[in-house]
Amino acid sequence: MLARMGRDSIYTSDIHNNGFVFDDKVAHVFADMINRSVPGYGQTLQMVELLAHEYAQANTSLYDLGCSLGAATMALSRGAAGKGCHIIGVDNSPAMVERCKEMLKDESVEILCQDILDADIQDASVVVLNFVLQFIAKEQGPVLLAKIYQSLKPGGILILSEKCAFKNNDENQRQIELHEAFKRAQGYSEMEISRKRSALENVLIPETMDTHHARLQQAGFSASHTWFQCFNFASMIAIK
Ligand code: GEK
Numbered sequence: 001m002l003a004r005m006g007r008d009s010i011y012t013s014d015i016h017n018n019g020f021v022f023d024d025k026v027a028h029v030f031a032d033m034i035n036r037s038v039p040g041y042g043q044t045l046q047m048v049e050l051l052a053h054e055y056a057q058a059n060t061s062l063y064d065l066g067c068s069l070g071a072a073t074m075a076l077s078r079g080a081a082g083k084g085c086h087i088i089g090v091d092n093s094p095a096m097v098e099r100c101k102e103m104l105k106d107e108s109v110e111i112l113c114q115d116i117l118d119a120d121i122q123d124a125s126v127v128v129l130n131f132v133l134q135f136i137a138k139e140q141g142p143v144l145l146a147k148i149y150q151s152l153k154p155g156g157i158l159i160l161s162e163k164c165a166f167k168n169n170d171e172n173q174r175q176i177e178l179h180e181a182f183k184r185a186q187g188y189s190e191m192e193i194s195r196k197r198s199a200l201e202n203v204l205i206p207e208t209m210d211t212h213h214a215r216l217q218q219a220g221f222s223a224s225h226t227w228f229q230c231f232n233f234a235s236m237i238a239i240k
Pocket residue numbers: 022034065066067068069070071072090091092093096114115116117129130131132135136
């Protein structure tokens with residue numbers, strides 16, 4: 001049976017104001033939360049499937065790092081169908097992993113409860129970091145990207161999606177306002193938007209696209225491009 005999904009009303013009360021964590025309450029409403037909080041999330045997943053179709057190499061491994069409930073894991077699986085690939089999702093939140101395993105129990109994917117910094121990544125042709133690098137300690141980012149680069153086969157790709165910041169203050173402010181307008185249009189109240197902003201303040205620190213592309217280059221990738229942006233959310237592809 002599928003795990004029952006709830007509507008996100010976590011920040012209608014202030015009990016979650018000690019900083020955002022991926023606990024059982026969040027796991028229960030996560031599908032609703034991410035769809036109503038990340039503009040273009042559904043389209044990002046469709047493109048992960050398309051990119052997997054284009055870049056998955058036969059009989060290699062495909063990783064979804066920070067898989068939450070496995071939405072991108074399944075996009076990888078659909079995109080690489082028929083190529084004999086091993087699909088692995090990794091997340092360090094026991095609540096997320098428990099739900100993810102229950103939801104995907106009939107699928108041929110492997111779900112591991114592990115810190116992605118400790119994960120053994122090997123023989124990969126596609127690696128996904130869909131809105132996850134932003135939660136990793138800044139000094140660990142380059143270490144993780146270098147590890148992913150080492151694990152990739154020549155011609156393999158990293159798909160990286162992030163909430164981003166902008167160098168120009170006016171643009172930064174406008175993109176934040178547009179994102180908040182999106183959340184309002186999705187039914188979140190001013191109170192919920194403001195409480196979530198405070199909860200994420202020291203947990204999710206967005207960086208500019210220039211910083212991301214420079215870091216991908218430093219990790220060894222021969223090229224990286226932005227293929228999608230909606231307000232302050234963007235997706236990139238980096239090629240080995
Ligand atoms: C999706 N990719 O639906 N190791 C493993 N997992 C981690 C770590 C870590 N060090 N840090 C955070 N996570 C998904 C959405 S959500 C994005 C990803 C968001 C996990 C964390 O437990 C959570 O499940 C996920 O990364 C981030 O396409 O909530 O904005």
